[in-house]
Amino acid sequence: MKHSRSHAWTVEGSADGERVDKFVTMMGENWSRMAVQSWIREDRVRVNGRPVKGNYRLKIGERVEVSEPPPVELKVEAESIPLDVVYEDSDVIVVNKPRGMVVHPAPGNLCGTLVNALLAHCEDLSEIGGVIRPGIVHRIDKDTSGLIMAAKNDRAHRSLAEQLRRHEVDRSYIALVYGNLPHDRGTVDAPIRRDPRHRQRMAVGYKNGKSAVTHFEVLERFDKATMLRCRLETGRTHQIRVHMKYIGHPLLGDPVYGSRKQKDPIQGQALHAQELGFDHPRTGKRIRLEVDWPEDMKRLVNQLRKNTI
Incomplete structure (x- = not known):
């Protein structure tokens, strides 16, 4: 009870x-x-x-x-949803999540999530995350595409979670942001907390904020935008999106942190988790994975190169 x-x-x-x-x-x-x-x-x-x-x-x-009130018990059903599996063994599964897929169920949204799909695909998932988040070690936002790992047993879950805590997991993202950054590379070191005025958002907050560090480098410059590679040192909710807004360069398509004055050329933030690296929880071997950008971001980059948006 x-x-x-x-x-x-x-x-x-x-x-x-x-x-x-x-x-x-x-x-x-x-x-x-x-x-x-x-x-x-x-x-x-x-x-x-x-x-x-x-x-x-x-x-x-x-x-x-x-x-x-006590939380309502939710029953999560397995669903036969296609998965783009990038790596899988008896301990870990890594999936290339499409834009628009929620990672785990929540009240009012119990189906169509990555967890529903994993329950149908895998015989076992770790139980540390509970009924709603079995196997889930970390998350990426609904409208962020790319690599996300899940654990198939509690031993693997604890190992991967500890690597995340010690900042030993490599997570690299491709981001398209508005404007032209003045530096070719840099670091945003600014704590993040929930926005007190908008509880569904996060914001930089030096009082009661949790440490958040994002490293970035410029990959390509366009007339009105810049392509970045962002590497997470920490993993706060909406971290890259909040940090880019904080330095005056919000992500293209971001419905929460983007500029309302801009007509966004993409549905959802132009952010893709391209690279993931971690030590295998059983063998200790370093696993390094990389996936291509989604088609909508490829089209957007071509439009930016041609200066047609």
Whole structure:
């Protein structure tokens, strides 16, 4: 039986006068404001021990407590979805994920994901990620294409996760960004946290942000854009997308971090996980893999070379 989780915060100066529903949404873990408002109606949100309405304005020093409902058990079904398998053995499988495929199920999106496909393809997947994320060691965004690895047993999962933690996994991406970068190579070292104003986004934040480092080099320059190779030293959510926006060069096609003034020539961010390197969890042998760009990015590069967009 799964139990609810409790959370508590003390209101500080920056939140003085904030609506309680907005405050809890901002402080929570991927909570939507709609969900928080329903919890308020169920008396799961209290201020100084008393239930409040969603429009209650907080005061400095007040204590906000949330009793988060227990997670709903979700059943994930295997689906016969074609996979572009780049490498596979009894411990690891590496797939070239297409743009538009979500990595793992979530409430409201239980089918058509990489996990659904892996469950049909593999006899076993590690259980460390739980029912929703079996085998999943790391993620790439829905509209980012390219290499992603999964573990078939817990021993392999622990090894790969530890390599990621120690920054021993090589992950190289091809990115197309707006504008012309002034340097041929560089490093963005800027911590990332959830955007307090837009909870579905991430942002650079030096207060409470987690360390994030992206190395980049220019591969080709166009009239209005630049092709980069980006290498991740860390693996924060939306890291390359956030860092490129932070330095003033958002990715072409990025629906979240891109410029609304631009008419994007591609559906989804022009970002492709091209190279992946890791030590095999059983043999220790270094595995290095590389895949070609997707067709939509190839077309986009040809258009940029011809200056037709």
